[in-house]
Amino acid sequence: MATGPSVRPVITGLGVAAPTGLGAEAHWAATVGGTSGIAGITRFDASGYPVNFAGEVSEFVAAEHIPSRLLPQTDHQTRLALYAADEALKDSGIDLATVPEYQAGVATASSMGGFEFGQRELQNLWSKGGAFVSAYQSFAWFYAVNTGQISIRHGLKGPASAVVSDQAGGLDAIGHARRQIRKGTHLMLAGGVDGALCPLGLAGQLASGRLSTGDRADRAYLPFDEAAAGHVPGEGGAYLVLEHPTAAERRGARVYGELAGYAATFDPDPHAADADGLERAIRTALADAALEPSEVAVVFADAAGVPAADRAEAAALAAVFGPRGVPVTAPKVLTGRLYAGGAALDLVSALLALREGSAPPTAHVTAVPAELPVDLVTGGPRALTGRAALVLARGEGGFNAAAVVTVD
Incomplete structure (x- = not known):
């Protein structure tokens, strides 16, 4: 094996x-149809919050x-992760018993x-005392818990990793998986699932100053x-099965x-919206794929929703593809930003868009500023040509x- x-x-x-749905096909139907999953917060009483x-x-x-034995020891987002992992492995048709013992791993974000x-x-600690704190708290809160729970549930004894890089995490986990497959690992389950729609989680997200109060x-x-x-804000995401x-x-x-x-970069000044790291990541990923910009059929944008960040992303795309030189879409307007889960879900959408030859629309967006050099797909799906x-x-x-994905 090479x-x-x-x-x-x-x-x-x-x-x-x-x-937008459970399972890739349900998600795709909602995404291409512009059916939104954004609604009033119901997971807790958010009436005192600006969001x-x-x-x-x-x-x-x-x-x-989820098996009943796992419910007491898992957070809500870990349960979503376990579901997505199950679905990805089932969808792949893989019989893990046929994979050599240390040749199937997991990388999550x-x-x-x-x-x-x-x-x-x-x-419980504050109101009742330490005796009422679950022993599962020792790991259920941790960033790496999804990797651990998934690997245990499916007996994935190969390489394992956990990535924390916010919205970039889903792609970075995919990059980690690729590294292991290039070393000879047969299979990696990779991607991101995230979410913290609770008072503590929402308070942390509000600190960024980027949440909409619409x-x-x-x-x-x-x-x-x-x-x-x-x-x-949103919850959920996707896992993908990558194989040699x-x-x-x-x-x-x-x-x-x-x-x-695939490529990852870091902005020297993380507080500068116009840092050039994104353009470098685009150019490096295309070079890694041995593709010219003209060969890209569609871009799934980060789409921060913050004017300065949107301008910076549009500028990076224009620098690589030319002004309005490639169709751009942001179906995450239907889900909210899923943090580590968002880009992994976009990767699923990108594969299905190429399969169907159709770019999903950026729903609800109706007034792209004339000075923004981006060809945003709005109003409805757009036919795609390219792989x-x-x-x-x-x-x-x-x-x-x-990340660049291609289809035959």
Whole structure:
């Protein structure tokens, strides 16, 4: 089995738990149809907070998908992660018993860990005393908990990692998985699931100053729009099964596409919206994929929803592709920003967009400023020609990531 930088992992399984639906196909139907998962916050009483809306995974009932023994020891976002991991592995058709013992691993990303679990146990500590704090608090809050729980549940004894780089995390976890497959690992489950829609989590997110306080669900998150004023928080994300192409071919796996390129950069000044790290990430990912900009059919944007950050992203795209030189879409307006889960979900959407030859619209955005050099897909889906898609992500603190997927 070949090793080294010439190895390009293939993607054979998709698992989604998102405000737009459970499962990749349900998510895609909502995304291409412009059906929003953003609504008033119901997970707790948020009436005292300036944020009115969030993207909740409203269809998910943990007891229907997670073994009862795991419920007491897992946070809500870990339960979503376990569901998405199950779905990705099922979708791949892999029989893990046929994979050599140390040749299947997992790489996940999370920005917040189990905040809801942690808040509950801290409340018990303050109000009742230490005897009422669950022993599971020792790990249920941790950023790496999804990697641990998934690897234990599925017996994934190969390489394991956990990444914390905010919105860029989902792509960075995919990059970690690629590194292991290039070393000869047969299979990696990778991506991101995140979410902390609880008082403690929302307070932390509010500190960024980037959350929207809009009073209409369909106008609260409007990236690249004249009315852009922050983003809506959300929960969920996606995991993907990446396989060594030889291993996938041997078992006759159905292949969604190939991870052709990936790059990560860091802005020297993480507080400067116009830092050039994103452009460098784009150029490096395209070079890694051996593609010219003209070969990219569509870009799935980071879409911060903050005017300065949107201008910087548009400028980076214009520098690489030319002004309005490539179709750009931001379907995350239907889910909110899922932090570590957002880019992984965009990667799923990109693969399905290439499969269907259709770029999903950026719903609700109606007024892109004339001076913004971006060809945003709005109003409805747009037909695509081409076999490559670029997914971008920028994380709080200066993280940038770019990934290129291709289909035959």
